[in-house]
Amino acid sequence: xxxxxxxxxxxxxxxxxxxxxxxxxxxxxxxxxxxxxxxxxxxxxxxxxxxxxxxxxxxxxxxxxxxxxxxxxxxxxxxxxxxxxxxxxxxxxxxxxxxxxxxxxxxxxxxxxxxxxxxxxxxxxxxxxxxxxxxxxxxxxxxxxxxxxxxxxxxxxxxxxxxxxxxxxxxxxxxxxxxxxxxxxxxxxxxxxxxxxxxxxxxxxxxxxxxxxxxxxxxxxxxxxxxxxxxxxxxxxxxxxxxxxxxxxxxxxxxxxxxxxxxxxxxxxxxxxxxxxxxxxxxxxxxxxxxxxxxxxxxxxxxxxxxxxxxxxxxxxxxxxxxxxxxxxxxxxxxxxxxxxxxxxxxxxx
Ligand code: DAH
Numbered sequence: 261x262x263x264x265x266x267x268x269x270x271x272x273x274x275x276x277x278x279x280x281x282x283x284x285x286x287x288x289x290x291x292x293x294x295x296x297x298x299x300x301x302x303x304x305x306x307x308x309x310x311x312x313x314x315x316x317x318x319x320x321x322x323x324x325x326x327x328x329x330x331x332x333x334x335x336x337x338x339x340x341x342x343x344x345x346x347x348x349x350x351x352x353x354x355x356x357x358x359x360x361x362x363x364x365x366x367x368x369x370x371x372x373x374x375x376x377x378x379x380x381x382x383x384x385x386x387x388x389x390x391x392x393x394x395x396x397x398x399x400x401x402x403x404x405x406x407x408x409x410x411x412x413x414x415x416x417x418x419x420x421x422x423x424x425x426x427x428x429x430x431x432x433x434x435x436x437x438x439x440x441x442x443x444x445x446x447x448x449x450x451x452x453x454x455x456x457x458x459x460x461x462x463x464x465x466x467x468x469x470x471x472x473x474x475x476x477x478x479x480x481x482x483x484x485x486x487x488x489x490x491x492x493x494x495x496x497x498x499x500x501x502x503x504x505x506x507x508x509x510x511x512x513x514x515x516x517x518x519x520x521x522x523x524x525x526x527x528x529x530x531x532x533x534x535x536x537x538x539x540x541x542x543x544x545x546x547x548x549x550x551x552x553x554x555x556x557x558x559x560x561x562x563x564x565x566x567x568x569x570x571x572x573x574x575x576x577x578x579x580x581x582x583x584x585x586x587x588x589x590x591x592x593x594x595x596x597x598x599x600x601x602x603x604x605x606x607x608x609x610x
Contacts, residue, residue, distance in 0.1 A: 264305070265320055268298045272328055282339055285332065292328055299325050369606040370476050370595060373503065373583040374458050377478055380502045381456045384495065386480065389441075389457040391434035394425050403436035403562040404519040412518050417464040427462035431479035432519060432576055434459070435555075438481065439563025446565065452484035453572070458579060469591045476579035483555065483565060483572030489522075492552055492573035496526055500549075503586065504531065511546065520553025520574060531585060547585070550577045 261269075272292050279285050293299050302321050306314050367375075378388050406412050416429040428434075434457045445451040458478040465471050482491065493510060500508040509529035517523040528549050530541035537543040552575035557567030580595060587606050589595065594602050 261320055262317065265302060265324055268292075268302060269324055269327070271298070273331070276331055276335060279335060279339075282336070285335055285339065289332055293325055299328060366604045366607065368595075368603060369583045369587050369589065370579055372606060373586055374476065374478065374579055376503050377499060377577070377579070377582075378456065378458070380499045381480065381495075384454075384498065386454040386456050386482075389434065389438055389455050391428075391431070391437065391457055391459055393427055393460055393462075394421065395428045395433045396425055399436050400426060400428055400430070400433040403559065404432055405556050405558045405562075406518045410518060418462050419464060428459070429463050430461050430576060431457055431459045431477040432574070434479065435481060435519070435559065435574065436563050439483070439560070439565055443564045446483060446570065452482060452487075454482045456480040467593060469593070472580070472592045472596060474596060475592070478577045478579050479574065480577070481555065481572055481574045483560070483570050485570060487554075487571045487573060489524075489554065489573070492554075492575065496550065496552070496575065500528055503582065509535065512552075515551055515553070517551060517553060519556050519559045521556045523553035524551065526550040526552050526575070549581065549585075550575050552576070 272288075275288055275291075279288055291297055299321065302324075303318075306317060309317055382388065400416075400418075401407075401410075401413060418429040419427045421427075438455050438457065439453065442451070442453040442455070446453050456478055457480075458476065460474060461477050462474055465473050467473060480495070482495070489512070493512070497508060497510050500510065511527050512524040513527065515523045515525035525548055527546040529535040530538060530545050530547050532538050532540045533545065535545040537545045541547050552573065555572040555574050560567040560570065560572065580592060583589065583595065584592065
């Protein structure tokens, strides 16, 4: 071994002794066998050697490189063991040899219903969008054709933050952002906007069996050329029949919402009496489920879409309401109560 090679080797071994964590180890690796490391540098001296010398010197450097590599691996293993020991000494009560408790938790009934709706809409080509719970006044109201002084604001009092933002009172608050996100693909590539956006909503409301200050909705929109109310009825009927696992009859009644024109209340045939009339449906045979309508031209305009060229429908499905109907939950407060005894009763196949 040449004196220079020997020196590099001795220096490496001494430095390795002082390594006490993974970062230092990595540093040492780079210092010695990195691109500009000491071992790699040795090869620079090759130029001045004869062919025969080159061969032996090359082998020598290679052997050193392998040795360095092996020693680094050894040290790495040693450090890893030490880390595990340290971790174990910090929490002696954590015994990794105990078998896992196979009693698994359960999904919240709203999660179950939400996922089911998402699956159905995804299979019909809709994208699922997520949107924040804190929105601006513009997103929640103004962009939806509800100006500052509009009486429709009274029905949607919510929680205001110090900076003027608010907790969204309905999932419609995401509409504007979603039109803006997809409008270019609609206009330039002719791709219809088909999106659903489930989310948590808030209202400043006294709670009782039917009202909560925190609840879930799922908004849906479809915008393209020539979209009509029949498209809306088709998608809603398909989705509800899948969720309730039977053919669901729907009907539309006129309803007022500033962001749709015309606006509707979508009712489904009563799930309890099948439409005959019973106390649950107040003997009408119908249950009110989902407000909807054709998107108002002003709302499309605010989203950067020309209402003379494109039309669309929107709906605001009450996910909390849907979960209550599907699982026969009578008090809305049970859903936010956090009682595992109550919530773990619901499973996907009910
Ligand atoms: N955002 C409305 C609410 O929470 C519900 C709604 C009504 C949504 C009609 C819609 C719609 O998309 O078309 O009261």
